[in-house]
Amino acid sequence: MEDNRNPAPERRDNFRRDDRRDDLRRNDETVDAAALAAELAEEHPADIAEALDEQEPKTASAVLASLPREQQVEILDLPDVDLTSELIEALPVEEAVRLVSEMSADRAADLFRWMDEPARSHLFARLPPETQGELNRLLAWPEHTAGSLMTTEFVTVPSTWTVGETLRHIRQIERTRETIYAIYVLDPITHKLIKAVTLRQLITGETGQPILTVAPKHDPITTTPLVDREDVARLISKYDLLAVPVVDENEHVLGIVTVDDMIDAIIEENTEDVQKFGGMEALDEPYMEIGFFNMLKKRAGWLSILFLGEMLTANAMQHFEDELERAIVLTLFIPLIMSSGGNSGSQATSLIIRALALGEIKVRDWWRVALRELPSGLVLGAILAVLGMARITAWQMLGLHDYGEHWVLVAATVGAALVAIVTFGSLIGSMLPFVLRRLGFDPASASAPFVATFVDVTGLVIYFSVALLILQGTLL
Amino acid sequence: MEDNRNPAPERRDNFRRDDRRDDLRRNDETVDAAALAAELAEEHPADIAEALDEQEPKTASAVLASLPREQQVEILDLPDVDLTSELIEALPVEEAVRLVSEMSADRAADLFRWMDEPARSHLFARLPPETQGELNRLLAWPEHTAGSLMTTEFVTVPSTWTVGETLRHIRQIERTRETIYAIYVLDPITHKLIKAVTLRQLITGETGQPILTVAPKHDPITTTPLVDREDVARLISKYDLLAVPVVDENEHVLGIVTVDDMIDAIIEENTEDVQKFGGMEALDEPYMEIGFFNMLKKRAGWLSILFLGEMLTANAMQHFEDELERAIVLTLFIPLIMSSGGNSGSQATSLIIRALALGEIKVRDWWRVALRELPSGLVLGAILAVLGMARITAWQMLGLHDYGEHWVLVAATVGAALVAIVTFGSLIGSMLPFVLRRLGFDPASASAPFVATFVDVTGLVIYFSVALLILQGTLL
Numbered sequence: 041m042e043d044n045r046n047p048a049p050e051r052r053d054n055f056r057r058d059d060r061r062d063d064l065r066r067n068d069e070t071v072d073a074a075a076l077a078a079e080l081a082e083e084h085p086a087d088i089a090e091a092l093d094e095q096e097p098k099t100a101s102a103v104l105a106s107l108p109r110e111q112q113v114e115i116l117d118l119p120d121v122d123l124t125s126e127l128i129e130a131l132p133v134e135e136a137v138r139l140v141s142e143m144s145a146d147r148a149a150d151l152f153r154w155m156d157e158p159a160r161s162h163l164f165a166r167l168p169p170e171t172q173g174e175l176n177r178l179l180a181w182p183e184h185t186a187g188s189l190m191t192t193e194f195v196t197v198p199s200t201w202t203v204g205e206t207l208r209h210i211r212q213i214e215r216t217r218e219t220i221y222a223i224y225v226l227d228p229i230t231h232k233l234i235k236a237v238t239l240r241q242l243i244t245g246e247t248g249q250p251i252l253t254v255a256p257k258h259d260p261i262t263t264t265p266l267v268d269r270e271d272v273a274r275l276i277s278k279y280d281l282l283a284v285p286v287v288d289e290n291e292h293v294l295g296i297v298t299v300d301d302m303i304d305a306i307i308e309e310n311t312e313d314v315q316k317f318g319g320m321e322a323l324d325e326p327y328m329e330i331g332f333f334n335m336l337k338k339r340a341g342w343l344s345i346l347f348l349g350e351m352l353t354a355n356a357m358q359h360f361e362d363e364l365e366r367a368i369v370l371t372l373f374i375p376l377i378m379s380s381g382g383n384s385g386s387q388a389t390s391l392i393i394r395a396l397a398l399g400e401i402k403v404r405d406w407w408r409v410a411l412r413e414l415p416s417g418l419v420l421g422a423i424l425a426v427l428g429m430a431r432i433t434a435w436q437m438l439g440l441h442d443y444g445e446h447w448v449l450v451a452a453t454v455g456a457a458l459v460a461i462v463t464f465g466s467l468i469g470s471m472l473p474f475v476l477r478r479l480g481f482d483p484a485s486a487s488a489p490f491v492a493t494f495v496d497v498t499g500l501v502i503y504f505s506v507a508l509l510i511l512q513g514t515l516l
Numbered sequence: 517m518e519d520n521r522n523p524a525p526e527r528r529d530n531f532r533r534d535d536r537r538d539d540l541r542r543n544d545e546t547v548d549a550a551a552l553a554a555e556l557a558e559e560h561p562a563d564i565a566e567a568l569d570e571q572e573p574k575t576a577s578a579v580l581a582s583l584p585r586e587q588q589v590e591i592l593d594l595p596d597v598d599l600t601s602e603l604i605e606a607l608p609v610e611e612a613v614r615l616v617s618e619m620s621a622d623r624a625a626d627l628f629r630w631m632d633e634p635a636r637s638h639l640f641a642r643l644p645p646e647t648q649g650e651l652n653r654l655l656a657w658p659e660h661t662a663g664s665l666m667t668t669e670f671v672t673v674p675s676t677w678t679v680g681e682t683l684r685h686i687r688q689i690e691r692t693r694e695t696i697y698a699i700y701v702l703d704p705i706t707h708k709l710i711k712a713v714t715l716r717q718l719i720t721g722e723t724g725q726p727i728l729t730v731a732p733k734h735d736p737i738t739t740t741p742l743v744d745r746e747d748v749a750r751l752i753s754k755y756d757l758l759a760v761p762v763v764d765e766n767e768h769v770l771g772i773v774t775v776d777d778m779i780d781a782i783i784e785e786n787t788e789d790v791q792k793f794g795g796m797e798a799l800d801e802p803y804m805e806i807g808f809f810n811m812l813k814k815r816a817g818w819l820s821i822l823f824l825g826e827m828l829t830a831n832a833m834q835h836f837e838d839e840l841e842r843a844i845v846l847t848l849f850i851p852l853i854m855s856s857g858g859n860s861g862s863q864a865t866s867l868i869i870r871a872l873a874l875g876e877i878k879v880r881d882w883w884r885v886a887l888r889e890l891p892s893g894l895v896l897g898a899i900l901a902v903l904g905m906a907r908i909t910a911w912q913m914l915g916l917h918d919y920g921e922h923w924v925l926v927a928a929t930v931g932a933a934l935v936a937i938v939t940f941g942s943l944i945g946s947m948l949p950f951v952l953r954r955l956g957f958d959p960a961s962a963s964a965p966f967v968a969t970f971v972d973v974t975g976l977v978i979y980f981s982v983a984l985l986i987l988q989g990t991l992l
Contacts (some may be wrong), residue, residue, distance in 0.1 A: 079962050082736040086755050118756075123902040160665045211720050220716050239697050239715045243688050252949020258560040267638050277783060278777040279562050280594075282758060294803040296834060300756040303782065307753060311870045312787040317793060317858050318866020327871040328884070336892060339900055343938075346859050347900050351907055353851035364847060375829035375972055378851055383795050383822050383965040387815050394787045416812060423816055424823050426966050430950055431827055441834050462819075487962035488794060491989070496851055 053502050073102035080318070081107060081497045085114040093123050101130035114141045119304050121150045129159050137166045146191035146301065149178040180297075185271045187265030188306060190286045191296030195220055198228040199235070203254060204247030206237075211508045221282035224260070224293055225251055231289040236260035238282070262287045265294060274399055276302050316482065317393065319346065319489035342487070349493045356500040363504060367515040369443050370507055373428070373454050381461035381499040382492030385469030388413055388489050392473045396483045406474040413470040414463065421462030425455035456508045464502065465495045520564040551576035557583060557819045564823070569599050577606035595780050597626045600689045605635050622667035622777065623653040654771075662748050663741030665781060666762045666771030671696055674704040679730060680723030682713075686716040697758035700736070700769050701727055712736035712885045714758070738763045741770060745781045749874055752778050753911040791870065792958065795822065796964030812884030818963070818970040825969045838922035839980060845919050846983055849904070849930050850976070856900050857937035857975040858968030864889055865967050868949045872959050882950040889946040893939030900938055922990045933982045938977065 076095075080088045080103070081241065088111070092100040100113065104112055104127055116124050116139055128136045140148050140163065150176060152160060164172065174192060195213065197206050206223055211502025223242060225235040235255035261279045263272055265286055276284055283296040312322035321338040323330050357364070364371055393410060395401045405470035417449055432451040435441045443450050469491045472484035508516055523558065552571075556579070564587070568576040580588055580603055581701045589819045592600050604612045616624050616639065628636060628651060640648065640908055652670060657663025671689065673682050682699055699718060711731035721730035737755045739748055739790055741762055751758055752775055761771040788798035797814040799806050833840070868885060871877045871890040877885065908927040919926050945967045949959035984992055 049784070055779045084732075084737065084755060087576055087734075087885055135716065197644070198851055209717075238687075239719065243683060243715065243719070256560075257558050258563075261560065272780070273783075277776070277779045279626075280561060282775070297757070302754070303621060303749070303779060304777070306779065306782055306786075307749075307874070310782075310789075311874065313786075313792060314793060314870050315866050317790060318862050320866070324872075325877045327888075328881070329868050332888070332891070335888075336895055339860075339892070343856070343859055343863065343896055344632045344899060344903060346850070347856055347903055350852050350855045353847050353855075353903075354907070357848040357851070361844060361848070364844055368837060371840060371850075372833040372837070373845070374831050374850060375833070375854055375976065376823070376826050378821055379826045379829075379965075379972055380971060382817070382968065384815075386963075386965050388818065389797045389804050390791050390796070391799065394790050398783070398787065398802075400802045401804055405804070412803075412808070412811075415808070416815070420810055420816055420819055421809050427820060427823055431830070434842050488968075489862050489864075490856065491856075492964075492968065493855060495856055516791060 042233060055115050058289045059171060070336070074106050077103045078104040081111070085111060086118060088498050089115050089118050089120055089123055092127065093120070097126045097130040099443070099455060100250070101127050105131065105135065113140060117144050117147050118145075119150075119301070121154045124151050125157060126162070129205070133163065133166060138161055141168060141171050143189050145174055145178060146189065146195055146295075149175055149188075152179060181265055182270045185265060185296050186267045186269065186284075186286045187294070189269055189272065189301050190265070191298065191301075192284070192295045194224060194285070194293065195222075195294045196224045196226050196293060197251060199225045199250075199252055200228050201202045202247065203242060203249045203251055205473050206251050207247065213475065215414035219294070221298060222285075223251070224285055226293070230290075231263065232292050233260055233270045233285060233287055236285065255257050255399075262291075263293055264288070269302075270309060270397060271307075271399075272297055273302055273306050300335060313393070313484040316484045317390065319343070319487040331471065342489075346489050346493050349494060352497040353500055356497060356504075360500075360504045363507065363516050367507070367511065369450055369515070370453070370504075374503065377454065377457050377461055377495045377503055378499045379492075380421075380494040381465035382459055383465070383489075384420055384490040385464045385465035385495045386488040388416075388466045388469030389486050389488065390474060392470050393483050396473055396477060403474055403477050406471065407475070409470050410467065413466045417463030417466030418459065420466065421459035423461055427460040428458055446511065446513070448512055453507045453510045455501075456510065457503045460502050461495070461508060464498060465491070468494055470499075517538040542878045549575060550582050553579045553582040557578070561587060562594060565591050565596055565599055566592050569596070570602065572601045573606040577603050581607065582829050583735050588615060588844055591619050593623050595623075595626075595777070595820065597623070597630045598898065600627055601631050603971050604639070605631070605809040607641060609639065609678050612639055617644055617647050620669055621650055621654060622665065622771075625651055625664075628655060638650070640763050655981070657741055658726050660745045661741060662743045662745065662760075662762045662773050663770070664737050664775045665745055665777050666741070667774065668771045669771045669775075670700060670759070670761070670769065671698075672700045672702050672769060673727060673728075675728055676704050677727050678723065679718060679721035679724075679725045679727055682718060682727050682884075683723065683805070697774060698761075699727070700761055700772075701731060702769070706766075706950070709736055709738065709761060709763055709769050709857075712761065733945065736761060740753070740764070743825065745778075746873060747875075749771055749778055749782050749785075756837050788861065789873065791867070792960045793866065795963040797821070818965070822858050822965050824970060828973040829976055832980075834971060834978045835869045836976075843987065844931070844982075844990070845926055850979065852904070853933050853937055853979055854972045854975045855968075856897075856934060857941035857971040858964075860893060860896055860938045861941035861967040864892075864942045864945030865964065866945050866947060871921065872949055879950055879953050882947065883951070885946050889942045890939065893942030894935065896942065897935035897938030901934040904930045912989060920991070922987065925987055925990055929986045932986065933979045936982060937971070937975045940974060942963075942976075944971055967977060 083359070090463055092103060092115070094102065104115065109157060116127065128140065131139070140151070146255070151166060155163070178188070195210060197209060220239065222239070223237045224233055226232065227234055227236060233323055235252065237255045241254045241256065261275060261281060263275055263284050272284060275281070281299065283298045285293045286297060287293055287297045313320045320342050320412065332455060388404060429451040432443060432447065436447045437444055472486040472491060476482045476486050525875045544577055556567055559567070568579060568591070571579065580591065591659070592603065600623070604616065607615070616627065619627070628640060631639070642737050654664070654668070666921045671686060673685060686696060697712045697714065698715070700709055702708065703710055711728065713727060715733045717732070736785060737751060737757060738761050739751055741764070748760060757775065761769045762771045762773060763769055791798045799811065800812055801937045905927040908919060908923065908930060912919055912923045948962040949968060
């Protein structure tokens with residue numbers, strides 16, 4: 041954020057500098073918690089959290105303890121579950137229990153997803169039974185679903201209420217609610233969700249008016265607990281929602297997914313996608329924070345698999361060793377031709393991965409994509425073929441290199457192989473995400489290196505087959 | 517969104533089906549605009565827009581015209597600028613002028629960024645001067661900056677007002693404001709921004725209270741017009757904001773960037789990143805909608821550049837042609853070894869691109885990354901070396917292939933080359949994004965194919981140099 045003039049980051053940098061000095065005396069207790077707390081009290085909770093993150097857990101929790109009660113909860117309610125668990129674990133347990141019960145339900149659930157045993161069970165056992173029940177319900181939903189992202193703090197009112205009654209109700213409960221983005225109007229008997237009224241719509245009403253008169257005409261946009269976060273994101277973005285209610289089969293509201301949690305989810309999702317597309321497991325932690333061997337594990341796995349796959353190229357080459365002996369000239373263009381197939385494949389894959397992720401295309405559209413990629417591949421291949429043949433001709437003519445008496449045929453071989461391999465690459469690259477999605481995998485696992493490896497092996501076979509076809513009786 | 521039970525999409529599918537029938541009689545006017553408008557009136561604006569999108573522009577604009585006035589504006593205020601311009605251009609100009617002046621300023625600006633001449637100037641000339649001035653101010657900001665994303669519809673009140681006065685004020689102007697996420701409290705004399713009060717905080721106050729008493733302690737989080745949208749996204753996500761005020765050097769509020777625009781921006785940004793990382797220009801349009809040749813242009817450019825770069829491999833191979841003649845066995849492992857360098861490079865690049873995009877690391881951290889990638893590369897290379905040498909030994913022992921009397925040296929060559937090339941790949945792959953950022957380019961342009969090409973060329977040289985070193989006097 042270096043290039044924006046919001047004052048907070050600068051203050052943050054000061055803490056960084058303090059912190060560097062602190063490094064020298066990390067472990068003695070010279071950092072006066074009360075003093076630091078007083079200094080921080082006026083900051084935005086997110087900046088306080090950042091300052092705490094740079095202190096020793098013991099100091100940080102001491103600082104937290106000396107902050108005003110509501111600020112403590114605000115800080116623990118921030119998405120940085122790493123810090124939260126650090127603070128909670130460093131606090132005296134009854135203090136921890138008190139704070140956890142006051143935290144917003146979704147953050148508390150994240151905390152318990154993250155905490156290690158035995159601290160986890162130890163703390164959980166001390167929680168009030170109703171909190172335990174609520175957490176167990178939230179923890180039951182699979183990761184990355186609406187259910188796992190939702191918070192159970194939301195405001196519902198019966199459709200019989202007036203604007204004034206609703207406003208009074210909000211005033212009373214506001215402090216106990218992390219987020220009020222909309223008011224959910226329920227049928228007074230069935231408790232089914234009827235309408236969603238935004239705060240803005242509420243405010244425009246007169247206090248005497250029935251709440252339904254300020255509600256929008258259309259039905260509320262809802263989702264269900266098992267919907268993937270990518271689909272929830274699409275919903276929130278399409279309907280410009282601040283929060284989307286998660287309902288069960290009886291249209292009872294179970295919780296809400298808020299836009300700020302959604303942004304964090306989208307950013308996380310995209311980091312995973314880019315890393316997978318780069319040909320590795322998603323790190324799930326910042327590059328600079330993840331342990332060295334942990335990172336190696338995430339990279340070595342795919343790297344080895346790709347290597348084993350790529351070994352087939354050695355087999356292919358061995359198979360054509362006699363041809364190679366007879367026509368060394370063919371080897372000169374192997375890297376050039378193979379990489380072109382991989383590159384066109386990588387392009388196609390990146391296009392389809394995103395189109396699938398954004399829901400622009402569905403699996404059933406695979407044949408339309410194929411019908412686009414086939415001509416694309418042919419044209420792109422032709423372009424490269426011209427470049428390739430021009431290169432050979434030029435070098436031959438300018439006497440930069442001698443490709444032998446049959447250099448024209450060699451050029452023809454290279455050209456033909458390029459058309460075939462680039463077309464093949466585009467097709468494979470575009471179809472692979474569909475295949476993976478169909479098999480129930482994440483299409484994003486169709487990484488650039490994966491496609492390249494796939495195309496390399498087949499590319500070699502194509503190249504030599506074309507060569508045999510064209511150079512039969514001359515070079516081969 | 518197939519797997520979520522929100523009613524809207526299902527209704528949308530009905531429209532789709534109608535539409536397919538319509539396809540047959542697209543161009544006659546049998547679609548009764550008034551009837552369709554009545555049918556749609558109860559829908560969410562986003563769903564109405566979707567239905568309009570599937571009609572002929574003439575029909576769509578007729579339907580729009582017969583919708584209630586405020587719904588018309590709501591629909592045009594949606595992010596789908598493609599549809600908006602289609603509708604506006606199909607409307608009678610005075611109608612278009614009326615609607616554009618009522619649209620939210622940021623959407624109107626998008627519209628004029630998108631519209632083609634002469635329609636654009638024609639419409640612009642008819643707008644009221646104050647609207648023209650406001651649009652020109654917004655259009656002046658470069659693309660992807662806070663200035664280009666912000667809307668000028670926001671609520672400010674002097675710090676002398678009470679909660680009640682503010683609420684009354686909002687009631688009066690709400691209908692003319694697309695979005696009220698927060699109220700910005702200004703110094704009555706200097707008009708500097710003092711505090712940002714959320715609607716929720718406002719509601720909790722008693723009407724008689726001064727507005728400042730419901731304001732948060734901390735200073736408002738702000739940004740400036742030229743800040744990149746990625747940094748604005750980080751700000752909004754870090755501070756869980758619904759809108760961030762954009763201020764000038766005098767701390768006067770110029771506009772606000774809202775969270776829903778931000779989500780669209782983040783998603784767009786990530787699509788661009790993945791496509792660039794895939795080795796092509798960002799499409800900027802959905803895969804299925806972009807024209808065939810337009811798409812080819814975006815792909816052919818990079819593909820050709822990469823091809824020209826990869827041609828250097830042919831030069832390298834030519835340079836080592838004598839060695840190749842003498843030791844064909846070396847060629848067998850060229851694809852295997854080169855691809856490994858590319859893969860490790862692609863992994864490192866994807867890690868650093870995201871870390872830079874998320875601000876986890878800054879350009880000045882390049883040396884720390886290098887110090888992590890060097891050992892990573894060595895270990896990963898060693899792992900592949902073991903696999904590679906095992907493969908050769910196994911094939912030799914099992915008599916699957918004869919790598920000649922010096923097969924042990926060949927295996928050693930392959931192993932040593934792998935360690936060197938994978939290490940080199942990780943280093944290049946991780947440093948390239950820094951270099952690009954330093955040169956003022958988007959680090960995301962360091963695509964997987966780009967890194968692979970870079971590593972292929974150098975990889976060959978490394979491979980043959982290692983071979984010369986180890987096989988000197990025996991095979992070479």
